[in-house]
Amino acid sequence: MKKANQVIITDRKMWKDYVLLSLKSPQIASKAxxxxxxxxxxxxxxxxxxRRPFSIHAVEGEDIAIFFQKSGIGTNILGMRKKGEILxxxxxxxxxxxxxxxxxxxxxxxxxxxxxxxxxxxxANSLADxxxxxxxxxxxxxxxxxxxxEKFEAYGLKVFCSTEDGSIGYKGLITDYFNSEIRQFRPxxxxxxxxxxxxxxxxxxxxxxxxxxxxSLESIMGCGIGACWGCVKHLKKDGxxxxxxxxxxxxxxxxxxxxxxxKHK
Amino acid sequence: MTDLSxxxxxxxxxxxxxxxxxxxxxxxxxxxxxxxxHLGGFVVKGLYYSPREGNPPPRLVETSxxxxxxxxxxxxxxxxxxxxxxxxLINYDTSIIINxxxxxxxxxxxxxxxxxxxxxxxxxELNISCPNVKKDGKCPxxxxxxxxxxxxxxxxxxxxxxxxxxxxxxxxxAEIAFSAQEAGTDAVSLVNTFLAMAIDPNTRKPRLANIxxxxxxxxxxxxxxxxxYQAACRLKIPVIGIGGICTGRDxxxxxxxxxxxxxxxxxxxxxPEATVKIIDELDNFCRERKIxxxxxxxxxxK
Numbered sequence: 001m002k003k004a005n006q007v008i009i010t011d012r013k014m015w016k017d018y019v020l021l022s023l024k025s026p027q028i029a030s031k032a033x034x035x036x037x038x039x040x041x042x043x044x045x046x047x048x049x050x051r052r053p054f055s056i057h058a059v060e061g062e063d064i065a066i067f068f069q070k071s072g073i074g075t076n077i078l079g080m081r082k083k084g085e086i087l088x089x090x091x092x093x094x095x096x097x098x099x100x101x102x103x104x105x106x107x108x109x110x111x112x113x114x115x116x117x118x119x120x121x122x123x124a125n126s127l128a129d130x131x132x133x134x135x136x137x138x139x140x141x142x143x144x145x146x147x148x149x150e151k152f153e154a155y156g157l158k159v160f161c162s163t164e165d166g167s168i169g170y171k172g173l174i175t176d177y178f179n180s181e182i183r184q185f186r187p188x189x190x191x192x193x194x195x196x197x198x199x200x201x202x203x204x205x206x207x208x209x210x211x212x213x214x215x216s217l218e219s220i221m222g223c224g225i226g227a228c229w230g231c232v233k234h235l236k237k238d239g240x241x242x243x244x245x246x247x248x249x250x251x252x253x254x255x256x257x258x259x260x261x262x263k264h265k
Numbered sequence: 266m267t268d269l270s271x272x273x274x275x276x277x278x279x280x281x282x283x284x285x286x287x288x289x290x291x292x293x294x295x296x297x298x299x300x301x302x303h304l305g306g307f308v309v310k311g312l313y314y315s316p317r318e319g320n321p322p323p324r325l326v327e328t329s330x331x332x333x334x335x336x337x338x339x340x341x342x343x344x345x346x347x348x349x350x351x352x353x354l355i356n357y358d359t360s361i362i363i364n365x366x367x368x369x370x371x372x373x374x375x376x377x378x379x380x381x382x383x384x385x386x387x388x389x390e391l392n393i394s395c396p397n398v399k400k401d402g403k404c405p406x407x408x409x410x411x412x413x414x415x416x417x418x419x420x421x422x423x424x425x426x427x428x429x430x431x432x433x434x435x436x437x438x439a440e441i442a443f444s445a446q447e448a449g450t451d452a453v454s455l456v457n458t459f460l461a462m463a464i465d466p467n468t469r470k471p472r473l474a475n476i477x478x479x480x481x482x483x484x485x486x487x488x489x490x491x492x493x494y495q496a497a498c499r500l501k502i503p504v505i506g507i508g509g510i511c512t513g514r515d516x517x518x519x520x521x522x523x524x525x526x527x528x529x530x531x532x533x534x535x536x537p538e539a540t541v542k543i544i545d546e547l548d549n550f551c552r553e554r555k556i557x558x559x560x561x562x563x564x565x566x567k
Contacts, residue, residue, distance in 0.1 A: 002297045004536060041535065046330040046483040046511065050534060074327075090537070220325050222332065223534035225298070227290040229310075229336045230325035243318055243339060 004041070004090040010063055012083050015147040017070050018115070019079045021087075026062040028092050034123035035096030035216055035252040038066070039224040040078065041088035048074045053221045055119035055193070055251065056092060067148065069115040093224050097123055097191055097214050097252050104131035109187035111137040111178055111202060113194025114145050119216055121148065123191055124157050135160060135185060139174025139194075143167040175201040187211060193218075196261070203255040213255035219246040234259035267551040268558040269544065271305065271526055273503045275426040275451045276387055278305040278360055278526055281559065282516065282544050285507055285528035286311055286364035286390060286430070287336065291350045292357075298537035303544060305526060306360030309346070311392045313366045314375045316342040320397060326463045326472035331484030331509075332531050333461045335397045335475035338366055343376045347383050355385025362428065364390045366398075370415055374422040381424045388425055391416065391450070394432035394457035396479045402460040406432035409444035416448035426451040428505060431496075433485075434460045438492040439499040446502050454505035454528060455496060456489045482531040483509040490518055497523025497564065511539065513546020523564040 011022035028038065039051035052074045054066040070079045081087065097119075108127050110120045117138055127134045139162040140146045146168060152159045161169030162177040170177040175198055186209070192202045193216035206213035222228030224247045232243035235257045246253075269280035284295070284307035291309045292301060301307065319339025326333045341349075354361055363386055367373035373391065380386060393415050394406035405411040406429075416429050429445040431438065433456035442453050458479025463472040489508020497504045506524030510516050511532040519527050532539035551559055 001299065003538065048327060049330055049332060049482055049531070050327050220323055222325050222334070223537075225537055226294045227288060227537075228325070228334070228534050229319065229339050230322075230334060232319070232322050232324065232339070243322070 033096035036092040038091030111192040116194030281526040285530035331482040333478040335478035360387035431455040442496040
């Protein structure tokens with residue numbers, strides 16, 4: 001039987017709005033695939049009530065890590081939890097990035113917007129292990145929104161940064177930066193995670209360039225295990241168009257299966 | 266060893282803990298987490314005759330110790346359920362209850378007619394109380410006469426016991442419950458969710474695409490308990506208590522107030538093992554107090 005686990009917080013790093021938590025979980029560390037997620041109970045009490053989903057940011061020995069932005073009540077309270085405290089987590093859940101087949105010498109581009117960088121560190125390392133050529137595009141509003149730049153570089157991963165205010169790297173959107181570089185480095189595969197508007201632009205570029213792309217979607221989840229039917233998005237799968245559960249079909253979805261909401265068209 | 270079994274008259278349960286409709290998928294979703302054989306029963310997600318897309322997202326918003334949902338009863342329809350899911354459920358030694366929905370009275374009857382031919386079902390739970398289907402939150406359970414009429418019709422079609430699931434969005438719950446009893450329901454379950462909403466002040470937009478949704482979770486427990494108490498005082502038939510139950514002690518409150526069984530809803534989202542843990546907590550409570558048979562605690566409020 002799959003069970004929720006009580007795990008210890010082994011490390012915490014904090015930047016302005018961003019938090020990196022390491023959790024000792026040999027069970028999840030041994031099974032997790034890049035792009036999968038865990039559900040975390042923020043406190044043992046009834047407020048906040050529901051678990052929150054977090055993609056797995058890294059696996060290091062018996063530890064897993066999550067990386068998140070403090071944006072609501074749940075993430076703000078989670079950001080206060082300290083090293084040595086216990087968290088109740090459930091996972092790994094969902095389907096990760098498609099890593100079947102030979103990646104050796106394949107060109108891959110990873111694009112992360114803000115907190116969407118979270119699952120791409122785990123993915124970048126897995127792709128590097130498979131001898132793929134990996135370039136990560138990492139965008140945010142300001143330099144403060146790119147706290148993981150040095151971490152990627154410390155692992156020998158190539159990072160291309162953009163900020164909307166130009167405080168670091170390319171001035172503008174990360175999608176524009178990627179699009180301007182695509183002639184010099186045309187990837188065989190694209191992987192991305194970030195806000196819907198960013199993902200929609202990447203889906204358009206991928207379609208135009210005829211490059212397979214996989215996007216990790218964010219959704220409000222009630223349970224993460226397929227029971228509540230709360231996290232649905234419009235997809236077309238196997239010729240069927242409809243509302244599919246992101247926790248079951250995703251969170252990683254091939255870009256050509258996603259039907260975008262009006263506001264992103 | 267405590268005797269946790271409960272006799273509802275028309276149905277025996279190995280314990281009073283039933284997983285609530287809409288929070289337990291079709292049951293199959295929980296087999297990686299718990300042994301379904303341990304449950305008193307489970308109610309599968311509401312089924313219409315035809316497949317149903319449900320409401321557009323966002324469908325969920327969390328509020329203080331509560332959850333507002335507007336799923337809108339997305340589902341595969343009764344035919345696909347009978348062919349693909351039910352055969353995988355019927356070998357479990359627990360009471361399988363099917364939540365039956367309808368746009369109109371004939372659809373309830375059509376769903377029941379089809380299910381009557383299927384084996385392994387213990388009872389039907391008649392869903393006349395979902396607040397997320399009509400734009401204004403209206404449902405048959407808001408009115409005693411409509412309640413009477415739907416229950417009467419389904420009771421006539423059904424070869425199995427009927428549990429009528431009631432809405433809390435009424436002035437006098439006992440009156441509606443009484444109406445269901447007079448129409449021949451074998452039990453009532455209450456409460457479904459409270460009609461509710463939430464707004465994002467930054468965008469001034471509703472948090473749910475449907476605007477209105479149903480509030481569940483610990484936030485509603487004291488009100489649900491009051492309603493279960495009021496219904497149990499008025500009725501001769503069994504009352505099944507629902508509303509924010511997360512622990513064994515929560516369940517005991519409902520039993521002491523007069524519920525003969527309980528349904529566990531939102532807690533399944535927080536902990537897939539919630540039902541099994543609640544059963545263990547009921548067992549521990551009885552053992553510590555040397556209560557040999559849990560049933561003796563029902564309706565014993567002092």
